[in-house]
Amino acid sequence: MSIRVMSLVWDGMDVGGTEMLCLLALADWCDDTGGSLFPSIRTVALKIRCSEKQARRTLHKLAERGLIQCVSRATGGSGTRRWRLDVEMLQGMAARRLSEIKRPTVHQRPVDDDAGETDEFDSTSDLDALAGVTPP
Structure with missing residues (x-):
């Protein structure tokens, strides 16, 4: 669990809904570097309370945006994928978003x-x- 990465998600995400919820769930599972992340689609779906198909689509959207990368599959061709959150990208997004907010x-x-x-x-x-x- 990385509170640091979760804070970056809260501060930096420019969209809400399922994408933000999914990224928060992934940040809850990863370490401070964005690694050690290998939840199954079913586990993601249960955590963010959606169908497995919606969880899969959401993970692919996050991957297309570059926020997460598939590092490898645990057993080669099938099985649970290993993911990595792009912490540097989240830091940049958070810095830009926080600079726009006037408090x-x-x-x-x-x-x-x-x-x-x-x-x-x-x-x-x-x-x-x-x-x-x-x-x-």
Whole structure:
């Protein structure tokens, strides 16, 4: 289980749904380098709660995007495949996505247009007034 890789998936994925859920499941199984990853299609399907056919399609989509690579098959021609998550690609995606997000540090509101200043919310009554809650 790699919390580090799971965090990269949360921070970097530009799509949601089954692809993100599948990648999170794979990150839950892999090590910090993206290796040691060999779940069966059935196991992936059970974990992300979809059919085996949908799990197979989703893994192929992730492989086409370059997020995962099939390293080998465990028994040669058939059996469980070994996968590798591209951690470097996830790091790049996460860095790009996080740089696009603007996070305000303090909730601010304009006080006076003439003054051009802002002040912080200083009490719960200010927040209640904004939410339309009338104090008892």
